[in-house]
Amino acid sequence: MSKENGNLTVFGQETEFDGVLEFTDSLVITGKFHGTIKATGDLEIDRSAVCDVDVMNAESIVVSGKVTGRIEASERVELCSGSRVKGDIKTARIRISDNVEFEGQVSMLSEVPDIDIFSVASAEYKDALIKKTDEAR
Template sequence: MENEKKNFTVLGSETEFDGVLEFTDDLKINGRFNGTIIATGNLEIDKAAICTVDKMAANSIIISGNVTGNIEAAERVEMCNGSKVKGNVTTARLRIADNVDFEGQVTMLEKEPDVDLFSVASDEFKQSLILKSDTEN
């Protein structure tokens, strides 16, 4: 079902949303958002947008505007030129452009090794991590 189209929703510049927002498709926020975002789709924060969240979680998050709160992205977070981000970021890949005002901590997610953590000795597990990281570069 790869040719199945995803919906793309836009919260316009005049929109103000307070609460919990959950979605599976793609969303672009141009206005104001306060609350929690829990998504499996992709999220884009426009340069005019102002978001205050306790948690913003999505597959990938592109920020051009102003975000205050913790950010989690399974795949990637991108902070574009001129954006302001205040909060902790957890993601597998991170790109921060020039002229970004970022205040917070970053935690990088690593892909899980192809070995069952509970079935091997700790030395074997460490070796599998070393071998996996050598092959990824």
């Protein structure tokens, strides 16, 4: 999961986090998380993790544990066997293994907008997504 020259941070099983989390490298959550994740790196939700989020946004997201809330990944989302996800997913690529409990809708991004999502207002980013979707039709 770790990228070259990047850092890998692990939230241990005894870790409970409540709030807004922003990061640029790779993060593995094995404990409990409640809040919002805004990331430009990779995120892994371990088998033992329980996450209740408004939105979880990263470059790629691999879920092996339990997630309740919206998942958005600019590159890919992978739901591993045994994972439980309740919430909508928006991504460019998705992989769902056997034995996954999933309740929600999947929206596919045809292409990542040419906007840095962390430097613009959310309304402006949504407009860029809508324009890209309209161009594809």
